[in-house]
Amino acid sequence: LWSVEGLTLVGELTDALASVEGVAEVTSLSNVWVPLRHGDGVLEHAQLLASLDEESIATARRTATESPLLRQRLVNGEGDTTVVVVRFEDALEEELERRPTLDAADTLVADMIHAPFEGVAMGLPQAQREYAILLPRDLLRNSTLSVILISIFIWILFRSWSAIVVSNTAVGMALVWVLALMVLTDHPVDMVNSVITSLVLVIGVSEAVHLITRYR
Numbered sequence: 001l002w003s004v005e006g007l008t009l010v011g012e013l014t015d016a017l018a019s020v021e022g023v024a025e026v027t028s029l030s031n032v033w034v035p036l037r038h039g040d041g042v043l044e045h046a047q048l049l050a051s052l053d054e055e056s057i058a059t060a061r062r063t064a065t066e067s068p069l070l071r072q073r074l075v076n077g078e079g080d081t082t083v084v085v086v087r088f089e090d091a092l093e094e095e096l097e098r099r100p101t102l103d104a105a106d107t108l109v110a111d112m113i114h115a116p117f118e119g120v121a122m123g124l125p126q127a128q129r130e131y132a133i134l135l136p137r138d139l140l141r142n143s144t145l146s147v148i149l150i151s152i153f154i155w156i157l158f159r160s161w162s163a164i165v166v167s168n169t170a171v172g173m174a175l176v177w178v179l180a181l182m183v184l185t186d187h188p189v190d191m192v193n194s195v196i197t198s199l200v201l202v203i204g205v206s207e208a209v210h211l212i213t214r215y216r
Helices: 004-018 054-066 095-112 124-158 161-184 193-215
Strands: 023-027 033-037 043-047 085-088
Touching: 004 023, 004 095, 085 095, 095 124, 124 161, 124 193, 161 193
Parallel strands: none
Antiparallel strands: 023 085, 033 043
C-alpha cells in the first residue's frame, strides 16, 4: 500500500470514482486533509499526501497509522489496508436509483485493481442492492414451493381438485391485493416485510380449509 505504485493506484481509483455519475464525493489517502502540528507547535491543516517521494510517503504512513482521525477509519491498525470512501449524491435515496452508480463503481474496482493488490467493493448500499436482486427470485421460488405443498395438503384433506382451485385462487387474489396495496401506499418489500407473502399463504389457506370443511 505504501509504495509509489500502491498510492498511485489509490489516487487513480479515487479520481475515477469521483467522475462516476451520481457520486458526490470520494475520500482516500490521496486527497484527505488532516491537522498537522509542526515542531514549533504551529497547527496546520494540510493534505496528508502532498507528493509521492520517499520522505512524504514515510511521513504520511506514520501520520495515518498514529492519528486517531485516520487510524481504524481510513486505514486499518496495521496500516496495510485502506478504504476509498464514496458518498452518493443526496438525491439518490432509493436502491434502484443508486444501482447504476454502484455498478459503475464495481466495474472500476474490478478493472483497476489487480495483483499484487486486492480490492473489494463493500458497504450498506452494496448489501441493499444484493438483497434487492435476490429478493424477487426468492419470493417467486418460495411462493411456488408453498403453493405446491399447500395443494398436496389440501388434496390429502379433501381429495378434491375443486378445493385446491378454490383455495389457491382465493389466497392468490388476497396476496396480489396485499402486495399491490403495499406498493400503492409506498411500502416496498424489504427484508422485514417480505415474510408477509408466507403469512398470507399460511393464514389464507387455513381459513380456506375451515370454510370448505364447514361447507361440506
